Amino acid sequence: MATQVDKVLSWLAQNEGAGVDRLLEWLRIASISTDAKYAGDCKRAAEWAAGHMRQSGLEVEVLPTGPAEKPGHPVVLGHAPGSAAYRGPHVLFYGHYDVQPVDPVELWDSPPFEPVIREAAAGGVPGRRVVGRGAVDDKGQVMTFLEALRGYKEVTGAVAGGVKMTVLLEGEEESGSVHLDDFIRANKGRLQACDVCLISDTGMLGRGKPAITYGVRGLAYTQITLHGPDQDLHSGLWGGRVYNPILALTHILAQMHDGENRVTIPGFYDGVPGVDARERRAWEGLNMSAAESLAGIGLPAGADWGEKGYSAVEREWARPTAEINGIWGGYTGAGAKTVIPSHASAKVSFRLVGDQQPGRVAGLFFEWLKARTPAGFRWELTDLHGGYPATLPIDSVHMEAAGRALKRASGVDAAMIKSGGSIPVAGTLKRELGMSTIFMGFGLDDDRVHSPNEKFEIECFRLGCRSHALFIDELLALQQVP
Amino acid sequence: MATQVDKVLSWLAQNEGAGVDRLLEWLRIASISTDAKYAGDCKRAAEWAAGHMRQSGLEVEVLPTGPAEKPGHPVVLGHAPGSAAYRGPHVLFYGHYDVQPVDPVELWDSPPFEPVIREAAAGGVPGRRVVGRGAVDDKGQVMTFLEALRGYKEVTGAVAGGVKMTVLLEGEEESGSVHLDDFIRANKGRLQACDVCLISDTGMLGRGKPAITYGVRGLAYTQITLHGPDQDLHSGLWGGRVYNPILALTHILAQMHDGENRVTIPGFYDGVPGVDARERRAWEGLNMSAAESLAGIGLPAGADWGEKGYSAVEREWARPTAEINGIWGGYTGAGAKTVIPSHASAKVSFRLVGDQQPGRVAGLFFEWLKARTPAGFRWELTDLHGGYPATLPIDSVHMEAAGRALKRASGVDAAMIKSGGSIPVAGTLKRELGMSTIFMGFGLDDDRVHSPNEKFEIECFRLGCRSHALFIDELLALQQVP
Numbered sequence: 011m012a013t014q015v016d017k018v019l020s021w022l023a024q025n026e027g028a029g030v031d032r033l034l035e036w037l038r039i040a041s042i043s044t045d046a047k048y049a050g051d052c053k054r055a056a057e058w059a060a061g062h063m064r065q066s067g068l069e070v071e072v073l074p075t076g077p078a079e080k081p082g083h084p085v086v087l088g089h090a091p092g093s094a095a096y097r098g099p100h101v102l103f104y105g106h107y108d109v110q111p112v113d114p115v116e117l118w119d120s121p122p123f124e125p126v127i128r129e130a131a132a133g134g135v136p137g138r139r140v141v142g143r144g145a146v147d148d149k150g151q152v153m154t155f156l157e158a159l160r161g162y163k164e165v166t167g168a169v170a171g172g173v174k175m176t177v178l179l180e181g182e183e184e185s186g187s188v189h190l191d192d193f194i195r196a197n198k199g200r201l202q203a204c205d206v207c208l209i210s211d212t213g214m215l216g217r218g219k220p221a222i223t224y225g226v227r228g229l230a231y232t233q234i235t236l237h238g239p240d241q242d243l244h245s246g247l248w249g250g251r252v253y254n255p256i257l258a259l260t261h262i263l264a265q266m267h268d269g270e271n272r273v274t275i276p277g278f279y280d281g282v283p284g285v286d287a288r289e290r291r292a293w294e295g296l297n298m299s300a301a302e303s304l305a306g307i308g309l310p311a312g313a314d315w316g317e318k319g320y321s322a323v324e325r326e327w328a329r330p331t332a333e334i335n336g337i338w339g340g341y342t343g344a345g346a347k348t349v350i351p352s353h354a355s356a357k358v359s360f361r362l363v364g365d366q367q368p369g370r371v372a373g374l375f376f377e378w379l380k381a382r383t384p385a386g387f388r389w390e391l392t393d394l395h396g397g398y399p400a401t402l403p404i405d406s407v408h409m410e411a412a413g414r415a416l417k418r419a420s421g422v423d424a425a426m427i428k429s430g431g432s433i434p435v436a437g438t439l440k441r442e443l444g445m446s447t448i449f450m451g452f453g454l455d456d457d458r459v460h461s462p463n464e465k466f467e468i469e470c471f472r473l474g475c476r477s478h479a480l481f482i483d484e485l486l487a488l489q490q491v492p
Numbered sequence: 493m494a495t496q497v498d499k500v501l502s503w504l505a506q507n508e509g510a511g512v513d514r515l516l517e518w519l520r521i522a523s524i525s526t527d528a529k530y531a532g533d534c535k536r537a538a539e540w541a542a543g544h545m546r547q548s549g550l551e552v553e554v555l556p557t558g559p560a561e562k563p564g565h566p567v568v569l570g571h572a573p574g575s576a577a578y579r580g581p582h583v584l585f586y587g588h589y590d591v592q593p594v595d596p597v598e599l600w601d602s603p604p605f606e607p608v609i610r611e612a613a614a615g616g617v618p619g620r621r622v623v624g625r626g627a628v629d630d631k632g633q634v635m636t637f638l639e640a641l642r643g644y645k646e647v648t649g650a651v652a653g654g655v656k657m658t659v660l661l662e663g664e665e666e667s668g669s670v671h672l673d674d675f676i677r678a679n680k681g682r683l684q685a686c687d688v689c690l691i692s693d694t695g696m697l698g699r700g701k702p703a704i705t706y707g708v709r710g711l712a713y714t715q716i717t718l719h720g721p722d723q724d725l726h727s728g729l730w731g732g733r734v735y736n737p738i739l740a741l742t743h744i745l746a747q748m749h750d751g752e753n754r755v756t757i758p759g760f761y762d763g764v765p766g767v768d769a770r771e772r773r774a775w776e777g778l779n780m781s782a783a784e785s786l787a788g789i790g791l792p793a794g795a796d797w798g799e800k801g802y803s804a805v806e807r808e809w810a811r812p813t814a815e816i817n818g819i820w821g822g823y824t825g826a827g828a829k830t831v832i833p834s835h836a837s838a839k840v841s842f843r844l845v846g847d848q849q850p851g852r853v854a855g856l857f858f859e860w861l862k863a864r865t866p867a868g869f870r871w872e873l874t875d876l877h878g879g880y881p882a883t884l885p886i887d888s889v890h891m892e893a894a895g896r897a898l899k900r901a902s903g904v905d906a907a908m909i910k911s912g913g914s915i916p917v918a919g920t921l922k923r924e925l926g927m928s929t930i931f932m933g934f935g936l937d938d939d940r941v942h943s944p945n946e947k948f949e950i951e952c953f954r955l956g957c958r959s960h961a962l963f964i965d966e967l968l969a970l971q972q973v974p
Contacts, residue, residue, distance in 0.1 A: 044827030111829055114724070185827050213729075227728060231828045240790030242596070242943040245815045246709060246913030247695075249843050250807035251782070252789070253797035256816040256838075257749070264746030267739070300733070304868075307734070308722030313868030315735035325732035333727045334738040335831050336822035341839060345526030345667050346713045346876045347593055348841060348914075349817050349942055356738075357823060359830060361731050386786075386795030394828045431728030432830075460831055461724040 014171065015483040018161040022475045025164075029157040030127065030140065030471065032062065036107075036149050037125040037142045043083050043108035044185035052083040052181045055107045055149075059156070059179050063088040066159040067169035068177065073197075075182070075189035082189035083108060083181030087197070090159075092174025098488040099408060100174045102204035102445070104435050105152035105211065106183035109144035110460045117462035127468075139465040146457045150466035151210035152179065154452060154474025161479055171482045176204055180435070183211075186231065186395025191438050202443050206408040208481070210474060211433055212451030215296060215425040220416040220473065222409065223449035225327065225428035226436060228362030228399035230371040231335075234379060235355040235390040236262070243350040252350065253384050256339040259354040262382045266332050266358075270318040273332045273360075275378045281365030285320065285328045293323050296425060306456050327428035331361045332375075357394075361430060368396020397434020402446050411488060412448045415481035419473055450477065496653065497965040500643040504957045507646075511639040512609065512622065512953065514544065518589075518631050519607040519624045525565050525590035526667035534565040534663045537589045537631075541638070541661050545570040548641040549651035550659065555679075557664070557671035564671035565590060565663030569679070572641075574656025580970040581890060582656045584686035584927070586917050587634035587693065588665035591626035592942045599944035609950075621947040628939045632948035633692035634661065636934060636956025643961055653964045658686055662917070665693075668713065668877025673920050684925050688890040690963070692956060693915055694933030697778060697907040702898040702955065704891065705931035707809065707910035708918060710844030710881035712853040713817075716861060717837040717872040718744070725832040735866050738821040738836040744864045745838060748814050752800040755814045755842075757860045763847030767802065767810045775805050778907055788938050809910035813843045814857075839876075843912060850878020879916020884928050893970060894930045897963035901955055932959065 022029070041055035042048040053072075060070045068088035076082030086107070092100070112122040120126050125142025140150060155177075162171035178201075180190050194201060212223040238255040239248075268274050300322035301311035316325040325331075339354030341347035360371050372393040379389055403409070404426055416424035429449070436447040452474040458464045504511070523537035524530040535554075542552040550570035558564030568589070574582070594604040602608050607624025622632060637659075644653035660683075662672055676683060694705040720737040721730075750756050782804035783793035798807040807813075821836030823829035842853050854875040861871055885891070886908055898906035911931070918929040934956040940946045 044829065045825065111823070111825060113823070113825065117724075184829075229728070229830070231830070238791070238795075241940060241945075242599075243789065244913060244942040245813075245817055245841060246711070246843060246911065247808065247937070247941065248789075249813040249815050249912060250798040250811055251804045251912075252786070252791065252795065254815050256819050257745075260742050260745045260816065260819070261749075263739075263742045267743075304734070307725065307730075309720070309734065309868040313720075313734065313866070315866070316732040322733045326729065329732055331727075331731040333731050333736050333832060334742065334822065335727055335829060336824045336833075337738050337742070337836065338820045338824040340816065340818035341593065341595070342818045342820040342837075343527065343593060343595065346839065346841070347526065347666075347817060347942065348711070348713070350815060351818075354819065355824075357828065359727060359828070361728060384795070384797070386791040429728070430731060430733075431726065455729070458723060459729065460726045460829065 014166050015479055017165045018158070018479045019476055021161045021165050022157060022479060026472060029153065029475065030468065033140060033150055033153045034125045036153065037140070037144050038123055040123045041108045041144070041181065042111050043182050044111060049083065052108055056084045056086050056179070056181055059086050059107050062156055063159070063177060066156070066163040075193050085181070085193055086179040088177035090170035090173065090175040093168060093172030096172050096174055098173065098485045099205035100176070100203055101485065102201065102207045103155055103175060103177045104207055104209050105155065106148045106180050107152070108181045108184050109147070109149070110184050112143050114462065119463055137467050137469050139467045141463055141465045143464055145464050146453045146466035147459045147464065148183065148211045150471060151452055151474060154471055155210055155478045157475045158478035158482060162482060171486060173482050173485045176201065187397065187434050188395055190435060194438055194442050198442070204445060207436070207439050207445055207447040209433060209436070209447055209449050210451050212429050212431070212449045213453035213455060214451070215427055217454060218420065218422065219425060220420045220422065220477065221425040221427045222412055222416065223427055223429045223451060224404045225401035226399065226433045226449065227430050228366060228368055228397050228437065229359060229432035229434065230362060230368040230396045231357070231359040231394045232372050232375060233355065233357050233392045233394055235353050236387055237353045237390060238384070238387045239352050242352050245348040245350045248350050254350045255387070256351060256354040258384050258387065259339065259356060262379065263334060263356060265382070271315065272317055273330065275374050277374045278330070278371065282330055283364045285324050289328070290324065292426065293327070296427065298323050303455060326430035328363055330363050330366060333359050335359050361432065362399045364399065366399065368398065369393065372396065397432045398437025398441070400436035400440060400447065406446060407488065408446070409448055411484040412450050412481055415477050415484045416450065418480045419477040450481070496648050497961060499647045500961045501958055503643045503647050504639060504961060508954060511635065511957065512950065515622060515632055515635045516607045518635065519622070519626050520605055522605045523590045523663065524593050525664050526593060531565065534590055538566045538568050538661070538663055541568050541589050544638055545641070545659060548638070548645040550641070557675050567663070567675055568661040570659035572652035572655065572657040575650060575654030578654050578656055580655065580967045581687035582658070582685055583967065584683065584689045585637055585657060585659045586689055586691045587637065588630045588662050589634070590663045590666050591629070591631070592666050594625050596944065601945055619949050619951050621949040623945055623947045625946055627946050628935045628948035629941045629946065630665065630693045632953060633934055633956060636953055637692055637960045639957045640960035640964060644964060653968060655964050655967045658683065669879065669916050670877055672917060676920055676924050680924065686927060689918070689921050689927055689929040691915060691918070691929055691931050692933050694911050694913070694931040695935035695937060696933070697909055699936060700902065700904065701907060702902045702904065702959065703907040703909045704894055704898065705909055705911045705933060706886045707883035708881065708915045708931065709912050710848060710850055710879050710919065711841060711914035711916065712844060712850040712878045713839070713841040713876045714854050714857060715837065715839050715874045715876055717835050718869055719835045719872065720866070720869045721834050724834050727830040727832045730832050734832065736832045737869070738833060740866050740869065741821065741836040741838060744861065745816060747864070753797065754799055755812065757856050759856045760812070760853065764812055765846040767806050772806065774908065775809070778909070780805050785937060808912035810845055812845050812848060815841050817841050843914065844881045846881065848881065850880065851875065854878065879914045880919030880923070882918035882922060882929065888928060889970065891930055893966040894932050894963055897966045898932065898959050900962045901959040932963070
């Protein structure tokens with residue numbers, strides 16, 4: 011006899027096309043959170059998700075964030091009360107409905123907010139994929155969870171299949187979650203009842219290789235501008251007489267790494283643990299190929315680059331970095347302009363691990379810059395945002411339930427991996443509510459997250475829907491454990 | 493009894509307001525040569541100048557440049573046949589009607605192509621000034637010459653007062669004069685009859701201190717792009733695993749100067765002469781203050797920067813430089829985007845002296861870059877344009893006539909100076925026609941050439957008109973010398 015979950019899985023299979031169509035509808039809303047002119051789209055994307063969740067029977071509120079005079083993007087908060095018989099954990103599902111900016115827009119093969127379903131290119135990996143901004147990060151992944159909820163409601167009539175659940179979708183993940191900490195503190199009353207957080211915003215080890223991510227890096231993101239002369243200058247009349255702010259910025263940023271590609275900022279490595287020997291062995295066992303990854307972005311194996319003394323996977327999962335995410339200054343239009351500009355700017359960010367603290371790292375960087383200020387120049391330094399790193403225990407009852415769900419959904423054991431990306435909410439939930447997080451994500455390395463032609467493969471969408479349905483089944487089973 | 497030149501000077505004084513109004517009209521035409529979308533404006537600015545010259549009796553043609561399928565901006569060529577009695581030199585006046593781009597446009601106090609006459613700021617140097625793009629570089633300066641021609645025509649009825657003269661106004665000076673060499677070669681027949689070139693596109697030593705410029709630097713202007721991964725990457729997933737093209741570009745460009753601020757490119761200093769001891773003494777006698785210049789751009793004396801072992805004036809007039817005129821890569825919009833971009837770019841230019849050759853220097857730079865290509869990366873290298881440096885003899889009969897004209901116009905001796913800027917036509921005329929150039933210009937150090945709020949002071953406009961009228965008088969006098 012088919013159990014309830016089998017019926018749900020069957021419903022998901024039969025309604026996959028409709029589910030993908032719903033995703034496309036959501037993707038058409040340009041919810042770019044970092045740019046204020048898309049605030050209306052962010053609100054629409056929030057309302058759209060709220061509507062979907064209500065159809066699955068949740069009680070949903072769309073709540074404002076930030077001060078009334080300068081509001082942030084809203085949080086969607088949904089609640090499934092759980093059946094009277096439910097004794098399992100109260101799960102907090104976290105996701106985000108906001109997306110990254112789309113530039114360079116000219117590199118997209120189709121408009122970023124006119125999502126399409128595309129067949130794989132000839133010779134490429136087979137399988138259809140949704141292409142558009144947010145396809146995988148994070149609307150597509152959130153959708154796999156929302157469709158599982160929809161399936162349970164349709165098949166069983168019970169909201170979330172009877173599991174007690176809170177769903178929190180924020181709209182500022184791609185712009186630093188600036189109001190999320192305050193929101194969580196302000197709503198501690200409702201949230202502290204949750205036992206564990208579930209997030210689908212990470213990747214698998216590869217196609218057909220599901221994974222649970224048990225650690226993410228933190229982030230400190232800054233913008234810096236070096237101001238020199240009080241006006242732009244003619245490079246003929248002034249070249250050789252004044253320090254060019256672009257050249258000065260270049261000289262300074264080039265000192266940020268040493269010959270071993272280690273970050274030179276004093277104190278930067280405080281709180282960075284060595285790579286655990288057990289983890290190192292486990293990661294070696296994953297047989298990840300740096301050369302294969304590099305080939306996927308058009309580079310030869312020799313282009314492998316990073317902190318000396320660590321493998322590529324160690325550098326991504328266990329080591330901090332400093333990156334220049336953007337740089338600009340002087341004339342950048344067509345042709346020639348012989349200018350020495352009055353200032354030059356960069357966006358510089360740091361990925362953090364262990365006990366590194368975002369605010370402290372930004373502060374150390376700023377002190378380091380100030381110690382290098384050219385005579386008569388001045389800095390304009392902005393700490394745009396930060397997030398704490400998080401490493402979660404891999405042997406919890408919830409993590410094990412997620413592992414079983416992935417195994418049932420895919421037929422293979424889930425790999426235990428980390429991610430170099432940052433999902434700051436995990437650190438916040440740990441600090442504010444003592445809550446652990448399970449990262450169960452369905453992205454692939456080549457999904458072009460944050461890049462033109464971002465995609466989510468239908469195969470991954472399917473696995474996500476099935477895994478979430480089966481995780482709910484595992485939660486329902488947990489209540490029978492004394 | 494008033495001589496003819498006295499009447500012309502008087503006419504210029506009485507018609508100064510109308511002359512400035514004519515300049516404003518010309519300045520309203522946005523003749524930005526480096527940006528193709530202003531091609532129509534360039535043509536209008538050329539026609540405008542042709543009209544003005546025709547009113548002064550010159551025969552004028554507006555001649556196309558470049559290939560028919562991809563034309564350049566036109567050259568305005570005017571001719572004054574000279575009176576039958578004229579025995580002096582045939583003068584070629586060169587100027588340009590094109591202007592620099594206007595960005596950063598937000599720093600202009602008034603729109604760049606809506607020129608205004610403004611009083612000096614309270615506490616500032618007194619005197620009215622024309623503010624707008626091209627006010628001094630070069631429309632305003634050319635206008636002082638054109639108004640002198642107009643004055644002679646009005647007062648004497650003779651075109652250019654009877655002096656034999658050719659006027660050549662080009663429209664590509666600010667974008668590398670890419671078609672000028674070909675134009676000069678193609679029109680060698682008409683131009684080789686000229687004896688000496690006169691250019692008003694340089695500055696004075698200071699307010700009330702007229703000067704003749706006897707040397708300019710050359711220029712090699714390049715654009716470089718470093719390509720790394722074939723797509724933009726997520727800095728969380730890839731940070732620490734791949735060389736960030738912005739970081740790589742920064743590392744490479746930071747090697748362009750050594751600890752003494754000398755350019756490190758091998759062969760760069762080939763053909764650079766030492767500073768002549770006699771010139772060094774003469775320049776010391778000019779009592780130019782580096783501290784005062786720096787104060788004018790909002791920097792303290794300690795901000796003096798450049799190649800060690802040379803004074804500020806030596807660095808500007810006699811030493812080559814390397815500058816980054818623009819840099820861009822990654823995300824440069826509002827807020828944060830955690831990207832490692834696929835490529836990063838810069839505009840890098842070199843000022844040249846002595847026997848340095850623009851094409852060779854660009855080539856040496858490109859070789860130097862290629863030797864630093866990160867593994868798997870590639871360069872896109874463009875030599876945008878170049879111009880030869882030029883130093884002219886200071887004891888010619890023409891140079892001395894110009895000196896006397898400036899003395900009569902201003903009451904003080906003209907200083908003999910050089911400029912760090914580049915006016916490539918001087919090198920071309922020397923190479924193609926063996927012709928020397930007199931640079932007699934009326935700009936000031938604080939005119940914000942190439943910058944927002946470019947200005948030309950009415951006092952300087954007046955001195956320019958008078959000096960050109962008196963130079964014509966000196967030319968007329970020369971014919972009486974046997």
